[in-house]
Amino acid sequence: MKLATPLPITAALAVVALGLTGCTTNTPEAAGDGTIQVTSTAEACTLSTTNAPGGTVKFSVKNDGSQVTEFYLLASDGLRIIGEVENIGPGLSRDLVVVAPEGNYITACKPGMAGEGIRGDLALGAAPAGQHVSTDRAEKQKQAVTLYAAYVKDQTEQLLAGTKDFAEAFAAGDTAAAKELYPAVRMHWERIEPVAESFGDLDPILDAREADLEKGQKWTGWHRAEKDLWPPTTGYKAMDDAGRETLAKKMVADTEELFSRTLELTFTPDKLANGAKELLDEVATGKVTGEEEIWSHTDLWDFQANVDGARIAYEDLKPLLADTDQELDATLQANFEALQKLLDQYKMGEGFMFYDELDTAQVQELGAAVDALAEPLSKLTAAVVK
Helix, strand or coil: CCEEEEEECCCCCCCCHHHHCCCCCCCCCCCCCCCCCEEEECCCCCCCEEEECEEEEEEEECCCCCCCEEEEECCCCCEEEEEEEEECCCCCCEEEEEEECEEEEEEEEECCCCCCCEEEEEEEECCCCCCCCCCCCHHHHHHHHHHHHHHHHHHHHHHHHHHHHHHHHHHCCCCCHHHHHHHHHHHHHHCCHHHHHCCCCCCHHCCHHHHHCCCCCCCHHHHHHHHHHHCCCCCCCCHHHHHHHHHHHHHHHHHHHHHHCCCCCCHHHHHHHHHHHHHHHHHHHHHHHHHHHHCCCCHHHHHHHHHHHHHHHHHHHHHHHHHCCCHHHHHHHHHHHHHHHHHCEECCEEEEECCCHHHHHHHHHHHHHHHHHHHHHHHHHHHHCC
């Protein structure tokens, strides 16, 4: 399983609104060597250069494959979206223009517009002298919600692709593969949990825990599969082949419905800020206590994903804080970094230690760091809607 390592982003990143929608006309040429040519095929995502000046950067993305594709520029954590252009049909080209400061980035082509994509590295240097970008507050708000919408779309795409892989292994009785996929795929759900929870009918059938079931409610979704993969030592009857197949098919169908619905959502700055706070609340009420993954003890994967999602929302809103509350911005940055430093102590390869391996002092330390971040994060909404 692959786990992206979250890294703090200290520079404010803005996207030219026209470039974010994909098609561009009369757009400025990128500085230095000019437009970065991107060729997308079924097997490769090839850039004409992997080193270029920062500032205003233009990509020309050509689809030489047989499937519709899309192209992403991601921050160095592989999660935060700087810009994206989608629905590039075979044989067609589309442009993306972004404003990105000096630093390291990740590029991704997604043939078939599914999964994590074919990724590569891009290093941007200093912007040419004299280049300046100025946007008003309304434009910064627009950029923040546009970027976050792209992030939600990316995470639900990866959730759907991962759920299909998990369902195939689970239905086939490949317990080892299903156990490996379970925490990694669920991270995509946990990163956008407030969005998923906004659909009151889908959340309980995909993510209900056994303890939360109402009388007469049929138990389906991730935690039903979790208990079958990590069963109690006594008093549990394993699902038969037909039961596993039925559950697997339903998980895929419900996730497809989730993906379809998220494409219709409209975001606002207050929704981003409130969602970030909700994600920290999820950590405090379910992950720190160990109640979320009671059978698998993979709570730290969920913990990390909730923190990822909160951080992405904050960083998309970060340019707005520069105008209203720089002190809050500095506090949030420091507290996110402190919490991430604690989480990094429990990494094991591409995953984490199981939560029942932590002692009481370690759990309390994590809880205190969550509380320290949650308090200033609760002030984010008021700061960004001014």
